[in-house]
Amino acid sequence: xxxxxxxxxxxxxxxxxxxxxxxxxxxxxxxxxxxxxxxxxxxxxxxxxxxxxxxxxxxxxxxxxxxxxxxxxxxxxxxxxxxxxxxxxxxxxxxxxxxxxxxxxxxxxxxxxxxxxxxxxxxxxxxxxxxxxxxxxxxxxxxxxxxxxxxxxxxxxxxxxxxxxxxxxxxxxxxxxxxxxxxxxxxxxxxxxxxxxxxxxxxxxxxxxxxxxxxxxxxxxxxxxxxxxxxxxxxxxxxxxxxxxxxxxxxxxxxxxxxxxxxxxxxxxxxxxxxxxxxxxxxxxxxxxxxxxxxxxxxxxxxxxxxxxxxxxxxxxxxxxxxxxxxxxxxxxxxxxxxxxxxxxxxxxxxxxxxxxxxxxxxxxxxxxxxxxxxxxxxxxxxxxxxxxxxxxxxxxxxxxxxxxxxxxxxxxxxxxxxxxxxxxxxxxxxxxxxxxxxxxxxxxxxxxxxxxxxxxxxxxxxxxxxxxxxxxxxxxxxxxxxxxxxxxxxxxxxxxxxxxxxxxxxxxxxxxxxxxxxxxxxxxxxxxxxxxxxxxxxxxxxxxxxxx
Amino acid sequence: xxxxxxxxxxxxxxxxxxxxxxxxxxxxxxxxxxxxxxxxxxxxxxxxxxxxxxxxxxxxxxxxxxxxxxxxxxxxxxxxxxxxxxxxxxxxxxxxxxxxxxxxxxxxxxxxxxxxxxxxxxxxxxxxxxxxxxxxxxxxxxxxxxxxxxxxxxxxxxxxxxxxxxxxxxxxxxxxxxxxxxxxxxxxxxxxxxxxxxxxxxxxxxxxxxxxxxxxxxxxxxxxxxxxxxxxxxxxxxxxxxxxxxxxxxxxxxxxxxxxxxxxxxxxxxxxxxxxxxxxxxxxxxxxxxxxxxxxxxxxxxxxxxxxxxxxxxxxxxxxxxxxxxxxxxxxxxxxxxxxxxxxxxxxxxxxxxxxxxxxxxxxxxxxxxxxxxxxxxxxx
Numbered sequence: 001x002x003x004x005x006x007x008x009x010x011x012x013x014x015x016x017x018x019x020x021x022x023x024x025x026x027x028x029x030x031x032x033x034x035x036x037x038x039x040x041x042x043x044x045x046x047x048x049x050x051x052x053x054x055x056x057x058x059x060x061x062x063x064x065x066x067x068x069x070x071x072x073x074x075x076x077x078x079x080x081x082x083x084x085x086x087x088x089x090x091x092x093x094x095x096x097x098x099x100x101x102x103x104x105x106x107x108x109x110x111x112x113x114x115x116x117x118x119x120x121x122x123x124x125x126x127x128x129x130x131x132x133x134x135x136x137x138x139x140x141x142x143x144x145x146x147x148x149x150x151x152x153x154x155x156x157x158x159x160x161x162x163x164x165x166x167x168x169x170x171x172x173x174x175x176x177x178x179x180x181x182x183x184x185x186x187x188x189x190x191x192x193x194x195x196x197x198x199x200x201x202x203x204x205x206x207x208x209x210x211x212x213x214x215x216x217x218x219x220x221x222x223x224x225x226x227x228x229x230x231x232x233x234x235x236x237x238x239x240x241x242x243x244x245x246x247x248x249x250x251x252x253x254x255x256x257x258x259x260x261x262x263x264x265x266x267x268x269x270x271x272x273x274x275x276x277x278x279x280x281x282x283x284x285x286x287x288x289x290x291x292x293x294x295x296x297x298x299x300x301x302x303x304x305x306x307x308x309x310x311x312x313x314x315x316x317x318x319x320x321x322x323x324x325x326x327x328x329x330x331x332x333x334x335x336x337x338x339x340x341x342x343x344x345x346x347x348x349x350x351x352x353x354x355x356x357x358x359x360x361x362x363x364x365x366x367x368x369x370x371x372x373x374x375x376x377x378x379x380x381x382x383x384x385x386x387x388x389x390x391x392x393x394x395x396x397x398x399x400x401x402x403x404x405x406x407x408x409x410x411x412x413x414x415x416x417x418x419x420x421x422x423x424x425x426x427x428x429x430x431x432x433x434x435x436x437x438x439x440x441x442x443x444x445x446x447x448x449x450x451x452x453x454x455x456x457x458x459x460x461x462x463x464x465x466x467x468x469x470x471x472x473x474x475x476x477x478x479x480x481x482x483x484x485x486x487x488x489x490x491x492x493x494x495x496x497x498x499x500x501x502x503x504x505x506x507x508x509x510x511x512x513x514x515x516x517x518x519x520x521x522x523x524x525x526x527x528x529x530x531x532x533x534x535x536x537x538x539x540x541x542x543x544x545x546x547x548x549x
Numbered sequence: 550x551x552x553x554x555x556x557x558x559x560x561x562x563x564x565x566x567x568x569x570x571x572x573x574x575x576x577x578x579x580x581x582x583x584x585x586x587x588x589x590x591x592x593x594x595x596x597x598x599x600x601x602x603x604x605x606x607x608x609x610x611x612x613x614x615x616x617x618x619x620x621x622x623x624x625x626x627x628x629x630x631x632x633x634x635x636x637x638x639x640x641x642x643x644x645x646x647x648x649x650x651x652x653x654x655x656x657x658x659x660x661x662x663x664x665x666x667x668x669x670x671x672x673x674x675x676x677x678x679x680x681x682x683x684x685x686x687x688x689x690x691x692x693x694x695x696x697x698x699x700x701x702x703x704x705x706x707x708x709x710x711x712x713x714x715x716x717x718x719x720x721x722x723x724x725x726x727x728x729x730x731x732x733x734x735x736x737x738x739x740x741x742x743x744x745x746x747x748x749x750x751x752x753x754x755x756x757x758x759x760x761x762x763x764x765x766x767x768x769x770x771x772x773x774x775x776x777x778x779x780x781x782x783x784x785x786x787x788x789x790x791x792x793x794x795x796x797x798x799x800x801x802x803x804x805x806x807x808x809x810x811x812x813x814x815x816x817x818x819x820x821x822x823x824x825x826x827x828x829x830x831x832x833x834x835x836x837x838x839x840x841x842x843x844x845x846x847x848x849x850x851x852x853x854x855x856x857x858x859x860x861x862x863x864x865x866x867x868x869x870x871x872x873x874x875x876x877x878x879x880x881x882x883x884x885x886x887x888x889x890x891x892x893x894x895x896x897x898x899x900x901x902x903x904x905x906x907x908x909x910x911x912x913x914x915x916x917x918x919x920x921x922x923x924x925x926x927x928x929x930x
Contacts, residue, residue, distance in 0.1 A: 287711055342897055347711045348625045349896040352852060355845055356892020363885035480722050480841065483715050518726050525723035529716045533702040536712055 036063055037103060040087045043073075043119050044080045052125055059132040067136060069102055074129045078102070079116040090116065127160075134161050138168040143177050150180035154212055157187040183208045190216060195233045202239045209250055209389040217244045254391035259509050265398035267505025268405035269467065271498060272460035273478040274485035275409060278497040279453035280332075281486055283429050286340055286450065287347050289355040291482060292475025293362060294454045297331060298324035298461020299470040300365060303374045314379040317462065324458035331361075332454025336447045344446075358475065365472045373471040382466060401463050408459060413494055415452075425449050429492075484528050490538030500539060504528075558781030564904075565777060565860045569770050572863075575602070576766030580759040596755050599762050600830055601874065605867045606765035607827035610772050612850040612866035613859060614819035617776050619848070620857030621785065622812050623792035625710075628717030629820050630844035631724050632692035636821025637828040637838060638728075639691050641741035642675060643684035644829065648745050661743065662736045672734045681748060688825040689818040696817030697810065704806035704813075709795065718841050725839035740835025747829050758830070765826045769863070772819050776859050779815070788812055849888070852895045855902025864903060 039061070042054040055073070058066055072078040072089050079090045079099065088108060090097040096112045121129070137149035146168070153161060165185045172178040186201035202220075205213045220240045223229055229237060273295060280288045288294075301324040306316045335357055343350045382400055387393040416422040427435040428445045436442045461474075468474065489500030504524060511520040532538075559566065579602065582594040611633050618624040650657040654664040658671055677683040699720060703713055731737035750757040779785055787808050790798045799805045828834045837843075846869075854865020869891065876884040899905060 287714075339893055339897065348714065349900075351625070351711065351714065352845075352848060353893045353896040356849075356889040356896075359885045359889030359892070361889075363882070363889065366885075367882060476842075480718060484719055487712060487715055518730055522723045522726050525719050525726075529699075529719055529723075530702070532708060532712060532716050533706045536706055536708045 036061055036065065040069070040102065041085060043078070043087060044085050048122055048125055051119070051121075052128055055125070055128060055132060059136050065103065065105075067133070067140075070129055070133050070136065072102070073119060073121065074126060074133065076118065076121070078119045080119060081108075081111070081116050083115070087119075088116065131160055131164065135164040135168075138164055138181070139171065143174050146172070146174070146177045147180055150177065150184045153184040154180070154187050154210060157184070157191075159188050159191070162188050179208055183210065183213060187213065187216065190220075195236065198233065198236045199239055202236060202243055206243045206246060207250070209247070209254065209391040211391070214244070214247050214251070217247070251391050254389070258392055258394075259513075260506065261394055261398070263506030263509035264502060265402050265505070266508055267502035268398075268402045269464065270481055270485050270505055271405045271501035272401070272408060272463050273457070274482040274489075274497055274501055275405075275412060275494070276453040276456035276460060277482045277486050278489070278492075278494055279412070279456065280450055281483070282492040282494075282497070283425065284446065284449055284453075285347065285429075285491075286344075287351040287354065288340075288450075288453070289351055289479065290335065290358040290361060290475075291354075291454075291457055292477070292479035293358045294328040294332060294457035294475070295461040295464060295478055296365065296470075296472065296475035297328045297361070298458030299376070299465040299474055300369065300374070300461075301327045301458065302462045302465040303369075303376050303470055306377055313377050314381055317379055317382070317466075320462045320465075321459055324462045325455040326458075328458025328461065329451040329455030332457075333447050333451040335454075336450035340450065341443070341446070358479075362472045362475070369472075371472060373469040376465040376470050378466055397466050401467070404463055408456065409494065409498055412456065416494070421445075421448065484525070487532060487538055488528050493538075496539050558778055559774070561781075562777055562860075564858075565773065568860045568863060569773060572606075572766055572770055576763045580763060583759055584755065596758055599755075599758055603758070603762035603765050603830045604827065605870050606762070606769050607823045607830070608847075608850065608870050609863040609866040610765070610769045610823035610826070611820050611847055612854070612862035613769070613772055613776055614816040614823065615847050616851045616854075616856060616859055616862035617779070617819070618812055618816045619851060620859070620862070621780050621792060622788045622809060623795075624809060624813060625714045625848065626717045626813075626816075627714045627841065627844050627848070628719075628721035629816070629847055630841075631721035631839055632696060632817040632820035633824035633827070633843075633847075634724075634728075634834065634836075634838035635692045635695065636688045636824030637834040638735060638741065638824075639678075639684055639687040639821070640825035640828045641744070641834040642678040642687075642735075643681060644744040644747060645741050646675070646679040647747070648743065651745055652743070660736070660741070662731075662739065663734070666731060668734075675734070685825070688821050692817040692821035692824075693814050696814045700810045700813040701806075704809045707806075718844065721839050721844050722841050725836050725841075728836035728839060736835070738836070740833060740837075741828075742833040742835075744829065744832055752829055752832065761826065761830050765830070768822060768826055772822070773859060773863070775815075776819075779812070780859065784808065784811070846888075849892055849895070851902075853891060853899070853902050855899075855904030857901075858904045861902050861904035868903065 036058065039054050039058050043051055045051060045054075055070070059070065068089070069078065069087070077090050078087065079097070080087050081099070086108075087102040088099040089102055090099050092098075093110050096110055097116060098110050099108045099116065100106065101108055134149060134153065137145050140146050140149070153165070162185065165181060165188070169178065169181050169185060172181055182204040186204035189197045189201040192198060192201070202217065205217060217240050221229070221237055221244065273292075276294065277288065277291050280286050280291065298320075302317065302320040305320045305323055306313060309316050309319070335354070339353050339357065340350060343353060378397065382397045385393045385395040386399065416425065424435070424440050424445050425448075427438070427440055428442050428449075432442055435445075464474065464478075468477075485500045485504060486497055488504065489496030489498070507527075508520055508524055511523055514520075515523060579594050579599060582592055583596060583599050586593045611629065614632075615626065615629050618626060645660045648660065652661040652664075654661055656664045659668060663671070678687070699717075703716065708716065727733055728735050728740075729738055735741070744752055746752055747757065747761075750760070752758075780788065787798065787803055791803075791805055791808060795805060824834075824838075847866075850866040850869045851862045852865070853869050854863065855861030869888075872887065873884065876887055895902065901908065
């Protein structure tokens, strides 16, 4: 509505100004709008010839509203209202249509089937529409629309667009779009009878990352069953072979980048799972076998939050992060105060007691929720993928997990190194009795530290709920990995944990294609076992007197 | 005199002797009650009970093996289930070969799962397992070799305490993943099952079951005597000193890693024997036996019974497993709460387990008696 008023105001204003300036831009827009309106009204004609002319004229207009109109007409969704011949978009509703004004995008409400009439098309008109739409898109002002149009044409090459493409190529200034347009043209030209055209087409395909073009080139250099080549000209074949070589090298490179990305994302998962343990085990020396269950609690918190706010799935994840931190952290504090407090200095007993706690928590979750997996919904902003080019696309959930893991790590580092609480924590771990005599409440610091480690595990649970099934066994599957990461990285060293997690993640992803997922995992485990034999205190061992303590 | 001092290791162990006598009585009396007492009699013991007790006896032997290294040498292995399972697999492989052409596919050479996977010939590591004595040697040797290699690497580079626990856990985890793979040639997910007979005796028969039960009891008694002998010897003293002060023992001049390695391998072999006796009684061995939680459960048997007494481990294994059988049957929901609670309670309140409580109670009574005796003595004088 407001938009409309602005429109009216603008027109008035532009009329006012038209006397002052020679050719004000607004006046032109208003004129185009008017002519779109008049051209649209011609579509109501029953003569297909008239409609074809009108479509051509509409496509020649420079207006944002053209594309929706043409596309709706092609899809058969463009109607006009019988009462006033107003052109409308329709969407089927109960007993009739929901209609929208094609010019102003104003919602005109629901109407009965008899109140509107479809703007009919025939084969010729539809073909014309398709060409016009492609052409319109190719000449669009927005680079991404032009790129998308070019990509469409690469996927489904149709020779009738050749001229449109030629025109677009001449006008194109954006380099990446130009390349895509040329490839789109090349895909068409590859079928041409002219050898020179074909060579040019193959050349144009060089360096363009796209699986379709690669498949076409591969098909080109193949032999038929009788030994003759698919492509008769040797020049074209030679050119295609060399271009293909370049493309293959490119594909290998992007595959490597993709593996690296997967490795990083796996490493981030490990990092998230292990970083809380790096606090409880690394800093406090407590073997917390219930750490995995803290992760599980975080994941279940996410599930519960989604149950509470089913309409805001997107926001639920953001709410879940602090909630999971609180739930797991609180549980951690309770465990510390009731059990672990009595077992300091007896690491093996701590291990057993916390293992018992993990069993209790698992059974608790089983009794409260169910032994079955619960499904946590992935919000829209986390699904889908970011397509960099034809060979490389990065899924958003992995991307976000990498970012999230790094944020958690650096947040934790800041807390440990820069805050007063971090100072107290380090003081207590380095020399408990001295810290105590300086007035630090060591018991309180212990509880808070353990709560912090557990809370971080809860946050990890939120992230993991997006990747794996949320079930009572969620924690168990991460506990061994987490311990190995912490031990591998060197106890009491967050950087070590980071390097170990990323290293193991990447190593896992690169061994996997060679040996299969399970064997890769076994190899990594064996490697870590052997590594710990060589360097029992991990990659980045703390040196100094308090090591043995 | 000399014979007495030579047997001192046995004579001084009153509680252990009593327990062994009890086990001996059980493995003599129960078979009689099972085989020769009519089924409708009140005194009849069902084959189910025999099978169950046979299982407990295997678990007890396994707990004994763990107590030997944990209670006397301070090595907390979270991977002893792996040795148990390896022994079980060796036995399972022998029994698989015994099936011969009576399998579903009727292949005289290949076990069913290999035929199913379209394998043409027996993998090399299956050779020899048709021979009972070779299989029995492997029951002890396979876990022994793994323990030797693993222990040699770990103890030489002085991986101790928690670190050792974690890598033993990683070891059994890795083995579990490996045995889950079909390519390994150990039956993958399903493991080895469908056993028919052992040394020609059908596993379905009550007499075979009873014989296995008696064997388990005898193995447990022999295992106990062996462990008792080891811990009472001079070597045992060194082990205890390693447990209590490893560096000091090393500085005195003992090769700590050699002692640890010896006892670790011995313990692994005992676990392997326990596994071998276990498998024919339950009729299946699968990779689930390698799962880390099984290994940790063994620790809790020992902790509940009382660590560092040997007979405590046996009591603990039987008690906890009886509890498990009872509660998983009666209240399946509660069992994990119970088990978890046991872990917490036994570490917090029972540092020496059930045996420790009895010991404390006895000590107190003795103290009281001594006080009373002292008091009456004073009055008399």
